[in-house]
Each structure stands twice: as C-alpha cells, then as structure tokens.
C-alpha cells in the first residue's frame with residue numbers, strides 16, 4: 001500500500017527537542033523554519049524537519065488558521081505524495097506544525113530553474129534539467145497525492161506548483177493546506193478580506209460562486225499540469241484577472257502549450 005494508517009493523535013512533540021537552524025521562507029503571517037529534531041524517529045539521533053509557525057505580530061485569527069491546518073493534517077493518514085505531519089507543539093505559543101523537510105523546495109521554482117538551465121546550459125540551484133519523463137513523473141505524483149486527499153474527503157483549494165514540495169529523491173508532495181477545508185464542513189466559504197485569492201488556479205465556479213469541491217481541485221490540477229509543461233510559466237500570460245474571468249465565462253480555455261504532447 002502507498003500509505004499506512006498511523007495514529008496521528010500522539011504526535012505532540014517536546015519543543016525543547018527542536019533546534020531551529022534557519023528560516024526557509026515566510027508569508028504574510030506565517031513562516032517555515034528548518035530545524036533539527038532529536039528523538040523524532042527511532043534509531044537516528046537527529047532528523048531535519050520543517051516547522052510551520054507564526055511570525056511575530058500574527059493575530060488570533062492567524063493562529064486559528066494554523067490550528068485548523070494542523071487539525072486537518074492530523075486527520076489525513078500518511079501518503080507518499082502528501083507532505084507528512086511528524087508532530088506538533090501547541091501547549092504554548094507560538095504553535096508549531098512539524099512536517100517532513102523536502103530538500104528541493106517548491107515545484108514552481110524547480111521547474112523555473114530547469115528552464116533557465118536549458119537556456120543557459122550552466123548551473124542552476126539544483127543542478128538538474130528535467131526530461132519529459134521527469135515532468136510526467138511530477139504530474140503523476142501530484143495526481144496520486146490529490147486522489148488520496150479526495151478519497152479522504154478533503155478539498156485542498158490552493159493546489160498550484162508553488163504548493164507542491166519536492167523531496168531529495170525528486171518525489172513530489174502536495175503541501176500547504178492553509179486554505180484546505182474538510183468536505184464535511186461547509187462547501188461554500190466566506191470570501192476573506194485578507195490576502196489575494198489564487199485566481200489563476202481557481203475554477204470558474206470558485207471565482208464566481210465561492211464553490212469549492214473535489215472537481216474544482218481537479219481544475220486547479222489542470223492549471224498545475226500547464227505549469228509543469230511550460231516549466232513554471234504564469235497561467236493566462238498577459239491577461240489581467242478581470243479579462244481572464246470574462247474569457248473563461250465565454251468558454252475560453254488556455255491552449256495546449258507548444259511542446260505538449262497531444263495525449264497529455
């Protein structure tokens with residue numbers, strides 16, 4: 001089996017066994033840190049992990065969002081194409097979500113780097129250039145991860161290459177459940193004033209009616225496929241969001257990229 005049902009209720013982890021090394025990145029209110037965890041796995045002394053937490057100045061609603069994300073991750077059994085929850089520290093602030101560290105970062109940057117490499121033939125961040133076989137493997141990994149997520153009755157709602165992380169062995173893992181909600185909860189959510197919506201990845205019904213379903217995740221997957229084939233181009237290039245929405249409503253869809261095989 002690609003996954004095993006592991007109990008996720010006993011993953012509280014002692015904060016003092018984490019040694020923060022550096023920041024991997026940050027958003028408006030959250031940040032991701034690289035840390036060494038001691039005693040996380042049996043046998044090995046320290047494990048490199050990523051710690052998702054809040055930045056100074058984050059508010060109560062940001063904290064509630066982070067805890068919601070953790071609660072959702074706790075419900076998901078492990079799958080090799082979904083970033084795995086290793087533990088959490090929530091007994092005091094700031095809350096920590098501890099996940100597997102994916103050494104190659106996000107898929108969008110990795111695709112872009114491989115495009116620059118093709119152009120310039122010399123070094124990129126990862127020293128890799130992707131063949132079409134590699135690209136198909138990325139697409140398959142994300143499809144497997146998303147099929148699993150939907151089988152667990154979860155909706156991701158923010159699937160995009162930037163939210164897929166790549167492991168050392170080049171396996172793609174779906175990440176960032178920041179916007180994810182359980183299907184059993186509300187299907188329709190209030191548009192939040194903070195933060196722009198990921199318009200270019202959103203299904204028409206999500207943009208127009210705030211409707212999010214597994215089917216709208218499939219739409220986002222289609223846009224992600226387009227990102228893979230174009231090596232990380234911005235969807236609907238040269239179109240403003242309002243124009244994109246008008247055109248989508250009259251039936252427009254992005255054309256097949258030049259180098260994309262007919263079947264794909």
Ligand code: ACK
Nearest residue numbers: 024025026032050099100101102105106
């Ligand atoms: O491309 P990156 O290095 O990959 O920059 C972003 C940044 O943090 C903000 O999200 C990185 N990141 C997030 N989660 C992880 C993780 N589990 N392993 C490694 N890097 C991560 C992400």
